[in-house]
Amino acid sequence: MALTFLDRDRSVAGPGYNRWLFPPAALAVHLSIGQVYAFSVFKTPLVDHFHSSLTAIGIVFSIAIVMLGASAAILGTWVERSGPRKSMAAAALCWSSGFLIGALGVASDQLWLVYLGYGVIGGIGLGIGYISPVSTLIKWFPDRPGLATGLAIMGFGGGALIASPLSNKLLTTYADKPQDAIVPAFLTLGALYLVAMLLGATAARVPPAGWAPPGWTAPTSQASGMRTTANVTAADAIRTRSFWLLWIVLFCNVTAGIGILEQASPMIQDFFSNVDANAAAGYVGLLSLANMSGRFIWSSTSDVIGRKATYMGYLGIGAVLYFLVATTGTSSVAWFVALTALIISFYGGGFATVPAYLKDLFGGLEVGAIHGRLLTAWSAAGVAGPLIVNRIADARKANGIKGADLYTLSLSIMVGVLIVGFLANLAIRPVPERFHAGPDGARRGTGGDVDLRNEEEVTNR
Amino acid sequence: MTTGAGTRNDNPGDPGTTPRGDAVAVPLSLLLWALVLIALAYGVISTLQKVTQLFG
Known part of the structure; x- marks a missing residue:
């Protein structure tokens, strides 16, 4: 069967x-699916084509991000079991089909088809594609997991660039009006990403078992600091306190960053x-x-200074930077840009460092599946961050407030959000041994149901 | 650069030979490296052109 080519066993690297x-x-996969961050380019043409509102078109992006988190969480175990080649190929088919069905929706004036295509099916491709190379990268680079995952996840940030x-080029080349060029532009991008991702899938190789x-x-021997030498299954990982603390950490870091990213253009004006x-x-x-650069630089740095310390920086320094934006941001454009650029580099760094943090805490056995479950924090933050900034700005605008004062309250709230994340990170401890899996993947510990309360008894080695 | 040492490949049962799949994967991966770097350069240069509008 030709499809056996996609099996994990067929993609083991040779000597x-x-x-x-x-x-x-x-990178071929992440640069392709990173297009989702550039969806805003199509917003105005789609509004003009469907004679719809920005909100109705914005739902396409929201569905895609929610599906990213949901599919990564639900399909993470399948991705881990199937290996990178099969999961990258599946992501390629979903992502390109999303463009194809989206183009069909535009051509037939059916907005729901765009929701289904780009939003739901494309979103599933996003989720599978995002986690598909992570576990393999960590296995190829056990000595530098932060650098390896930072490199790939940098691609997701670079995809929009x-x-x-x-x-924009396609929209102006295919027709006089951008709204008339959406269909060929979607088809072109879908074909381009299908080829790029399938080439990536073909080139993917997993290291042989036990390779170093x-x-x-x-x-x-014993684990050092936050790093474990054991493995925890995905099913057990979500029963640990450390997983949920890390969920809060990622949620807070993304909420704070996305609040600025989403409003960047009107905010600086x-x-x-x-x-x-x-x-x-x-x-x-x-x-x-x-x-993009924060994903690579800060994640690589975490290999040297440790994951917990790196997140202390993202969240602690991030809170100080937010406070400075709120209090001194109007002093000059260069100062405002420097502060917010550093904040956004921490936002990107948070995404790129988290797989290595998970590997430290839960081992490499099912790190891709655990990562998938953690990405639900991204979906939640994708709703919370813009909601906080937009709602507050709208309310203050309605009260006659103008300029930087529109954002003072929401920036202050973000300081609080980051402090919550900082405290959550501080509370993360190594996973207790009873969750550690044996060679057969079954948990070693006994005693029935997991009691999260007992986890605090574990000392930070 | 660090290299790996595998035991399983696309020629199962004949681990001593160069795997067929690796013979394809090596040039393909090198090609992908080139394409990725070109694409990133295109994206960064296009973005930097916009950035100059901020301080220009």
């Missing part, structure tokens, strides 16, 4: 295979009356670069 040949496969100018980089030996829409577009571009 002498260079591990640096896997990251481009991961490529898709945004490319989509030459000169590196896995710790065999409200802060500075001399910044026009064109300059604001440049600011949005700069934040995209900060988002």
Whole structure:
């Protein structure tokens, strides 16, 4: 059967295979699905085509992000079992089908088909594609998991940098009016991403069982710090206190970052009356670069200073930066841009560092599946962050408040959100041994139901 | 660069030979590296052109 080519067993690397040949496969997938961050390019043309509201079109993006989290959580175990090649191929089919069905919806004037295509089916492709290379990267780079996952997840941030100018080019090339060019633009992007992701799937290789980089030996005795030498299954991981504390950490970090990202253009124009829409577009571009580079730089740094300390920085320094934006942000454009760019680099870094944090806490056995479950925090934050900033700004605007004062309250709330995340991170402890899986994958510990209350008895080694 | 040492490949039962799949994967991965870097360069340059509007 030709489909057996996709099986994990058929993708085991041969002798002498260079591990640096896997990251481009991961990047091909993440750069493709990262297009979702550039969906806003299609918003106005879609509004014009369907004679609809921005809210109705914005739902497409919201569905896609919710489906990302949901499918990563539900299909994470399947992705882990199937290996990167099959899951990348599945992600490619879903993501490109999303564009195809979306194009059909536009061509037939059926907005619900765009919801179903780009939103639901494309969103499932996002979820599968996002987690598909993570576990394999960690297995290829057990000595530098932060660097490896940072490299791939940087691609998700970089995907918008490529898709945004490319989509604009397609919309102006295929027709005189952008709304008439949506169908061929969707079809072009769908075909392009299908090829790129399938090439990535074909190139994907998993390391043989027990493989380790030459000169590196896995710790065999006691765990050090937050790093465990054991494995925890995905089913058990979600029963631990540390998983849910990390869920809160990711939720807080994403909520704070997405609040600025979503409102970046109007926010800088409200802060500075001399910044026009064109300059604001440049600011949005700069934040995209900060988002992308933060994923690689901070995640790589976490290999050196540790995951917990890195998140202390994201959340602690992030809270200080938010406070400075709220109190001194109007002093100059350069100061405002520097503060917010650093905040967004922490936002990106939070995404990229979390797989390595999970590997430290739960081992590498089912880290992809555990990562999938954790990404529900992203879906929740994707709703909470914009809601906080938009609702407060709208309410204050209705009360006649203008300029930077529109955001003072929401920025202060974000300081509080980050402090909550900081405290949650502080409370994360190594996972108790009773959750550790034996060689057969079954939990070693006995005693029936898990009691989260007892977890606090575990000392931080 | 670090290399791996595998025991299973696309020629099961003949672990001593170069796996057929790896013979494809190596040039394909190198091609992907090139495409990824070109695509990222395109994205970064396009974005930097917009960024100049902020301070320009």
